[in-house]
Amino acid sequence: MDIGGFLALLESSKLATGIRDSLYLFPLIESFHVLGLTVVFGTTVIVDLRLLGIASIRRPFTRVTSDILRWTWAAFGWTATTGMLMFITNANVYYHNFFFRTKMALLALAGLNVLIFELT
Numbered sequence: 001m002d003i004g005g006f007l008a009l010l011e012s013s014k015l016a017t018g019i020r021d022s023l024y025l026f027p028l029i030e031s032f033h034v035l036g037l038t039v040v041f042g043t044t045v046i047v048d049l050r051l052l053g054i055a056s057i058r059r060p061f062t063r064v065t066s067d068i069l070r071w072t073w074a075a076f077g078w079t080a081t082t083g084m085l086m087f088i089t090n091a092n093v094y095y096h097n098f099f100f101r102t103k104m105a106l107l108a109l110a111g112l113n114v115l116i117f118e119l120t
Helices: 003-011 014-021 025-051 061-088 091-095 098-119
Strands: none
Touching (some): 003 061, 003 091, 014 061, 061 091, 091 098
C-alpha cells in the first residue's frame, strides 16, 4: 500500500468520518488541542525561565523539572492524540500541506532537543 492509499484508509475510517461529519466534535477536539499546546508551551517557559535564573531560583533545577516535565509530557501526549484525531479527518490534504510538514519537522527537532537534554 502506498502513502495515498494509507491516507485514504485513514480518512475513510469510521472514527474520521464521525469526527468530520459532526457539527461539534472537530471544534471540541481542536479546542482541547489548543489547550494542550498551551500547557506544553507554558511549562516549557517555566523550565526555560528557571534555566535563565529568572524564576524559581530558590528551588533546585532538578526539582523544578521533575515537577513540571511530567505535566509537559502529559500535555504533549494529549496534544499528539488530539492532533492525530484532527489529522485523520483530512489526512490527504494535511499530508501534502507545506505548513503541516514544516510543523511536523519542527516538532521532530523539538523532540530531538528534549531527548538530548534528557540524556545529558
